[in-house]
């Protein structure tokens with residue numbers, strides 16, 4: 001996500017050297033580079049101009065702080081302005097209305113409307129504990145109605161049937177009556193997409209909007225289309241009272257132009273990011289966190305939230321208790337950790353949120369971490385229980401047997417044992433110093449503004 005922009009920006013920031021106050025010359029040179037980086041990222045021109053003007057004005061006026069170098073000062077200014085360009089503070093989905101809350105999904109064909117309807121339904125069901133009903137008003141393509149039926153089934157929410165040739169407004173009203181009848185909290189209405197913004201399409205969706213008066217009218221847009229995404233969103237916003245935007249396919253977007261332009265061009269907040277094809281690949285949009293990610297500083301808060309949600313708390317607690325009692329960390333614990341990490345989903349999405357993600361990704365370019373984890377688990381599985389508890393028993397003959405059992409080379413068993421020992425040493429340190437010590441250590445390493453606020 002936004003790799004090109006991140007590497008361009010980090011080069012700009014690295015080029016500001018020295019100590020003391022940021023000079024006007026430095027600011028001008030860095031601003032020129034910033035402009036180039038944003039042009040390459042396909043950000044809309046007025047947004048670039050506004051951004052650069054603000055960065056310059058703010059950088060010229062920064063107070064001298066003893067502790068920060070000019071490079072860090074400039075980074076802070078860019079970080080603040082990026083956050084502002086992305087919308088400032090997060091604007092969560094609004095469901096404050098008499099249920100069922102209606103969410104209308106608008107967008108061009110192929111933008112990811114139906115996929116996002118499924119993702120949003122799952123998010124509402126799992127995270128907000130809402131009862132959701134979905135309906136398709138795409139009366140032109142039977143495949144679209146069928147796609148929503150399948151998506152709803154996959155995420156386990158109710159689906160209201162509709163048919164080609166019916167009147168979209170009548171479908172939506174029937175679905176609303178059904179939602180009321182079954183006490184649904186939320187009704188999500190998927191609509192027809194066209195390949196371009198045409199008058200008929202606009203009239204149809206405007207009629208749906210007028211009949212339903214949704215609490216949220218979300219515009220779904222493909223981030224890969226760069227600043228065009230912002231232009232299309234603007235065209236919709238002129239006709240429809242959009243309340244927010246879902247930016248999709250961000251996982252494949254190396255540039256970031258859409259994310260940076262949408263808010264300024266439309267005046268509407270981005271509410272979610274689609275970051276993959278699967279139903280759980282939806283992230284709430286937090287401007288500050290995305291700004292940090294774009295600047296290569298990671299997004300530790302989202303990482304912590306994601307991890308906390310997906311890790312089996314009971315098992316994690318058991319391991320913590322075991323370590324506290326000074327019990328040995330063994331290969332079964334190690335395997336359990338691997339399984340937990342696998343459970344957290346794509347490694348890519350976790351790594352992306354670490355500070356310095358770009359370097360880590362470059363190092364791991366040719367390494368399939370998920371495959372390696374599966375192999376690690378397979379090797380541990382082919383050990384006896386005794387070997388897992390007492391890894392020191394594993395000498396040459398046993399190594400050969402384990403390797404054969406897992407279908408790997410002895411060298412890979414050795415590699416795993418080394419990795420295990422390193423983890424065990426780290427665990428010992430955490431257990432002796434406690435979590436607080438680890439967090440204090442982390443605080444010293446993280447850039448300002450990145451530690452969770454109290």
Ligand SMILES: Nc1nc2c(ncn2[C@@H]2O[C@H](COP(=O)(O)OP(=O)(O)OP(=O)(O)O)[C@@H](O)[C@H]2O)c(=O)[nH]1
Nearest residue numbers: 109110111112113114115193248249274275276277
């Ligand atoms: N990588 C990635 N692919 C996505 C994402 N969201 C949607 N897609 C893919 O984009 C394609 C189009 O998505 P749909 O949900 O069918 O698009 P739509 O807007 O409903 O299209 P119509 O029904 O034709 O109007 C599908 O192949 C999706 O899997 C995303 O966040 N990341």
